[in-house]
Amino acid sequence: MTDSDRPRRCVIADDVRASRETVATWMQECGFQCTLAKNGLQAWQAICHQPPDLLITDLEMPGLCGLELLERIRQSDYEPISSVPVLVMTSLRDGQTLTIVQQMGGDALLQKPLCKQSTLSVVLDLVAGDHASRRVVHPLDDSVVTGSGVISPTLRRLLKTVAKSERR
Template structure:
């Protein structure tokens, strides 16, 4: 059985690279330029894995993950998600995992790390996926000390405003 993967990134080079590597493993892939396009695909096709950037136009990767985790269909809600981001922020990994990402990678992507993360995400137990995230908890500096970048704060705020 061929595994189906969606790659969402607004940078074509990053999408192409990820898709090329996934094809080497025999994955069937689809691509989206932002979270909104990705969400449309998720609702139409059953997927085994979602790989997403965080900072994208129209809808961020965090918003996409939030939609996945809140979906009524457990197959959608428990879809493993690998986040790949070039955002330099102390709380990036914490935020992505808080929203329900399975694994977080930092760009520039390394082929071996990427393929290992994709395989590891598929092997994770779906019951480990968290419930509905609380963006306010993430922005509480007592709970999560560290420097949060204005970009990540904006993305979290936007995600909170849309929920």
């Protein structure tokens, strides 16, 4: 079986079961084999066991948040892991989220609630594209907070979590 014959694989990390399962259903309709993880640590273990073609991760999760997971991936010495495209999804409405995800090496950012058509459009672009040029995409709706402003307490907590893990 050649690489082009094998099914595409994705890891979906979200602590909300309904979110994981909904995204998995959409991905399976596009021919992906999905591994579901209820937190970042489970996702990291799945990625280390067999690097996927795509990671879809929530930001806010217990144990290992999405930013920590993204950081581990980008800092990996193993190229099949460090080059995995990462789609971040979040319900966090913070003007700094997009910038931070981009700075940490995320490939795309989608705001929850997710739309099937927008999600699959971004996913298919990510798995088909050249991942050397990272980009961040977000839905074009009025509910997305943009601009530079004060970082929300939730995003500040996630960033502190990442900083603490770097010191260990």
